[in-house]
Amino acid sequence: MKVAYRIWIDHKGKVFGDGPQEILKGVEKTGSLHQVATQMGMSYSKAWKRIREIEQRLGFPLLERRVGGQSGGGSRITPRPKN
Numbered sequence: 652m653k654v655a656y657r658i659w660i661d662h663k664g665k666v667f668g669d670g671p672q673e674i675l676k677g678v679e680k681t682g683s684l685h686q687v688a689t690q691m692g693m694s695y696s697k698a699w700k701r702i703r704e705i706e707q708r709l710g711f712p713l714l715e716r717r718v719g720g721q722s723g724g725g726s727r728i729t730p731r732p733k734n
Contacts, residue, residue, distance in 0.1 A: 671705055674698055675728060678714060684726040 660667035677687030688698035706712050714726045 667705055667709075671701060674702065675713065678726050679728050682725045682727060684714065684716070 657668065673691065674684070674687055677690065678684055681687060684698055684702070685695045688695045691698070702714055706714075712729050715729050716726050717724045
């Protein structure tokens with residue numbers, strides 16, 4: 652027997668739970684949403700769509716995205732929004 656629980660952020664409906672947390676922790680570690688999605692067995696477009704949905708509900712961006720090129724693309728966690 653074990654005790655288990657789940658925590659999520661709710662703002663006009665469930666916004667943020669285990670999956671998005673795993674995505675964001677992975678982006679923080681790797682600097683790549685694409686790499687994290689692949690590691691999780693998820694398509695990049697599905698991961699990006701999920702993050703965009705959360706950003707819309709929260710009203711602020713979670714990720715800063717850099718488009719590829721010679722230096723390569725990537726993502727990073729945005730600074731904490733000021734109240």
